[in-house]
Amino acid sequence: MDLEEEYDKIYRYCYFKVRRRETAEDITQEAFLRFLESGCVNTGKNLRYLYTIARNLCVDEFRRRKTEALDEEAADSFSEDSMVENLSVRIALSQLEETDRELLLLRYVNEAPIAVIGRLYGISRFAVYRRVLQAVKNLKEKLGGDHFL
Amino acid sequence: MELMIDRLSKQYKNKIAVDRISLRLQKGVYGLLGANGAGKTTLMRMVCGILRPTGGTVSFDDMDVSEEGYRAILGYLPQDFGYYPEFSGQDFLMYLAALKGISKPKAKRKTDELLELTALREVAKKKIKTYSGGMKQRLGIAQALLNDPKLLVLDEPTAGLDPKERVKFRELIQRLGEDSIVLLSTHIVSDIEHIADNVLIMRAGQLVYQGKWTSDDGDLEEFYLNKIAEENYE
Amino acid sequence: MNKKLRRALKDSFAAPLPVGKKAFLRGVRELPIGNFEFIRTQIAYIRKWVWALSGTIFAFTVIGSEWIGRDMLWCISAFMPLLALGIITECGRAEAYKMAELEMSTRFSIKSAVLARLGITGCASLILICAVTPFIAMQRSADIFRTGVYILCPYLLTAYSGFLAVRKIHGKESLYFCAGIAAAVSVLNMILSQELSCLYIAGNFIWWSAALTVLCVGTAIQCYKMIKQTEELTWSL
Numbered sequence: 254m255d256l257e258e259e260y261d262k263i264y265r266y267c268y269f270k271v272r273r274r275e276t277a278e279d280i281t282q283e284a285f286l287r288f289l290e291s292g293c294v295n296t297g298k299n300l301r302y303l304y305t306i307a308r309n310l311c312v313d314e315f316r317r318r319k320t321e322a323l324d325e326e327a328a329d330s331f332s333e334d335s336m337v338e339n340l341s342v343r344i345a346l347s348q349l350e351e352t353d354r355e356l357l358l359l360r361y362v363n364e365a366p367i368a369v370i371g372r373l374y375g376i377s378r379f380a381v382y383r384r385v386l387q388a389v390k391n392l393k394e395k396l397g398g399d400h401f402l
Numbered sequence: 403m404e405l406m407i408d409r410l411s412k413q414y415k416n417k418i419a420v421d422r423i424s425l426r427l428q429k430g431v432y433g434l435l436g437a438n439g440a441g442k443t444t445l446m447r448m449v450c451g452i453l454r455p456t457g458g459t460v461s462f463d464d465m466d467v468s469e470e471g472y473r474a475i476l477g478y479l480p481q482d483f484g485y486y487p488e489f490s491g492q493d494f495l496m497y498l499a500a501l502k503g504i505s506k507p508k509a510k511r512k513t514d515e516l517l518e519l520t521a522l523r524e525v526a527k528k529k530i531k532t533y534s535g536g537m538k539q540r541l542g543i544a545q546a547l548l549n550d551p552k553l554l555v556l557d558e559p560t561a562g563l564d565p566k567e568r569v570k571f572r573e574l575i576q577r578l579g580e581d582s583i584v585l586l587s588t589h590i591v592s593d594i595e596h597i598a599d600n601v602l603i604m605r606a607g608q609l610v611y612q613g614k615w616t617s618d619d620g621d622l623e624e625f626y627l628n629k630i631a632e633e634n635y636e
Numbered sequence: 637m638n639k640k641l642r643r644a645l646k647d648s649f650a651a652p653l654p655v656g657k658k659a660f661l662r663g664v665r666e667l668p669i670g671n672f673e674f675i676r677t678q679i680a681y682i683r684k685w686v687w688a689l690s691g692t693i694f695a696f697t698v699i700g701s702e703w704i705g706r707d708m709l710w711c712i713s714a715f716m717p718l719l720a721l722g723i724i725t726e727c728g729r730a731e732a733y734k735m736a737e738l739e740m741s742t743r744f745s746i747k748s749a750v751l752a753r754l755g756i757t758g759c760a761s762l763i764l765i766c767a768v769t770p771f772i773a774m775q776r777s778a779d780i781f782r783t784g785v786y787i788l789c790p791y792l793l794t795a796y797s798g799f800l801a802v803r804k805i806h807g808k809e810s811l812y813f814c815a816g817i818a819a820a821v822s823v824l825n826m827i828l829s830q831e832l833s834c835l836y837i838a839g840n841f842i843w844w845s846a847a848l849t850v851l852c853v854g855t856a857i858q859c860y861k862m863i864k865q866t867e868e869l870t871w872s873l
Contacts, residue, residue, distance in 0.1 A: 255508040256664070260657055268651035277651065282660050289664060342644040361642055362649045452740040452869050470743055478741040484734025488683075500677040501742040501749060545738070550662065581662070 259300070260285065262363040263307050269358050270311040280310045300365065301372045308373060345395035353388040360385050403463060404428055405449070405553055405583050410458035412444050419444040421607040422458065431579035433598030433615075434587035435626055441607040442587040443481055446557050449585065450478045462553055474503065477551030479542045481558045485530045491517065491541050492526040495548065502549045509548075516544040519574070535562035543571070547578075554578060556586040560593050572597045591623040603629050674744055678752040686722035686757060690764050693719065697768040701775050708772045709836075710829035713787050717794035717818040717825070719764070723757040724798035724814050727862065731802065732811050737869060747866040754859070765791070785844050786836065790825045792851035794818050799858035803865060 263284060268277035284307040291302065346354055359365045359373075371381045405427040412420040420441045436442045447453035449460055451467040460467040462475065485494055492513060499509035517526045520540040530538065539562045546554060560568055575597050578584055588594060594601060594615075603611040603626060611629050615622060693715050701708050727750050730736045739746035765787055773783040798814045805813055828835060835843075 255505060255511060257508070257657075257661055258511065260654070260661065264654050264657075265649060265651050269649060274652045274654070278654050278656055281654070282656065285660075285664065339644045339647045342641070343648045346648055357645060358649050362646050447869060450741045452737060454868050473741060473745065474743045476741060478738070480737045482734065483738050486729065486733050486735065497681065498738065498742065500674070500681075501739055501744050503674070503743040505673075549743070552662070
């Protein structure tokens with residue numbers, strides 16, 4: 254496992270959830286520290302465990318904040334600092350369900366293995382495949398007749 | 403981050419190569435000056451744990467030099483090194499990464515990064531025997547950086563580098579000195595003048611000067627020669 | 637999901653650059669590569685000809701025993717020095733090619749690497765010898781133990797002399813010297829089995845046993861000393 258690469262991925266995942274750089278970094282580092290202390294290192298459970306810790310820490314963070322403020326932020330930031338070429342994708346993404354967005358992030362950006370995603374959500378691998386395909390389908394629908402297809 | 407060298411000595415049958423040297427090094431670049439045979443290489447080898455001292459200790463942040471954890475934060479470039487004939491530059495780095503205990507994915511990433519940093523990308527897949535002296539030296543520097551060392555020990559690192567490579571090297575070392583301890587030895591005074599914040603002068607196994615050095619302090623070469631001459635009169 | 641869309645997704649999910657990453661990663665202890673993992677990587681570095689040789693010897697024994705019959709013994713024992721050469725060179729390479737100093741300063745250090753390779757090639761050789769001995773014994777209708785001893789002796793003789801050479805001679809010359817030793821033992825073996833076949837009769841077996849014991853002890857000592865030598869730089873001043 255390459256610590257540096259995983260740091261980037263976990264950080265991206267946390268940022269996606271909490272939408273604040275500083276908090277995301279704190280959570281990422283806390284997750285790594287707990288992971289390293291757990292002694293689960295170098296077993297097959299590596300990545301799954303790391304994501305689980307990160308996810309739980311994000312949930313703790315939500316409880317600390319007021320939910321409404323968080324939702325507004327999340328809705329906005331996908332249209333922020335838009336580069337024209339990807340504007341349509343960003344807008345389409347912002348119209349999707351949060352869960353769909355998360356799946357797309359995990360599967361296509363972080364390239365997390367299906368098994369890891371499955372264990373993170375507590376669903377079967379088959380269910381993961383199904384949901385990911387559905388998320389892609391939803392995204393393509395929102396994109397409409399774009400040249401991406 | 404501190405390297406502590408306490409009354410370190412190395413004695414052979416009828417020669418004292420290093421004579422009770424004590425040093426405390428923090429972050430920064432330390433230039434070790436001294437003539438050939440002054441004991442620089444012997445000192446460095448003991449700091450790297452590849453030569454056993456006859457007296458004294460070396461430790462980094464409470465880790466003794468003999469511990470695996472010490473070697474994990476160490477990067478070393480010996481004065482002279484070889485290579486397995488079938489290796490390309492990339493193979494060489496991957497092999498040493500494995501010995502340094504770096505996992506394969508990380509090794510691949512670091513190797514690419516360092517080959518880029520030392521401008522060896524184009525020749526990465528070529529056999530080392532086709533490399534020029536300067537390229538080989540750059541490869542040596544690259545392997546020393548594989549494990550992001552906190553302690554970097556370089557023995558005559560600028561040997562074989564052309565002026566352009568030397569300038570790039572100096573910039574690299576200055577950057578590294580910002581968050582690690584760099585100990586480099588040379589008998590070329592101008593190298594130290596440009597790179598090091600601190601100067602250590604060795605003669606006949608002993609440390610005869612240790613202190614900061616900036617361009618305001620005058621000509622290092624003159625100072626060095628005087629220091630060496632001084633000892634002759636004692 | 638085509639490439640373009642993937643890239644657009646990667647962009648869309650981009651987060652502002654983390655600030656504390658470098659400092660944090662420096663602070664944490666590096667994830668160590670486990671011992672088994674290390675041995676596995678060392679296996680990859682053992683040169684292919686060593687494995688090819690073992691494979692060839694085995695195949696030759698199995699296929700050839702029908703045709704060659706009794707002579708199989710001296711055939712295979714002639715190959716044994718070569719097998720031993722494989723082990724010695726794997727252990728002695730770092731020193732011969734001046735990589736030793738570099739390898740000594742690494743976390744696993746040259747001692748572990750040499751031990752790992754010694755272990756791997758040693759085990760492999762032992763397995764090979766155990767595998768071929770029954771075939772040869774069958775051909776001579778001799779017992780397996782005796783046949784094993786006949787095969788082990790040239791092997792250990794080469795190993796003993798080879799380790800001694802690697803310890804005393806520095807640089808690439810040591811490897812050439814070892815190759816020479818292997819060749820010499822091989823030839824010696826062939827001559828002995830052809831000209832002095834009386835050596836192989838049951839009555840003389842006591843000499844072989846004695847030789848084996850001496851060689852076993854000798855090789856073990858040389859091996860141990862060689863490993864000890866990898867612990868620190870002992871030759872250059």
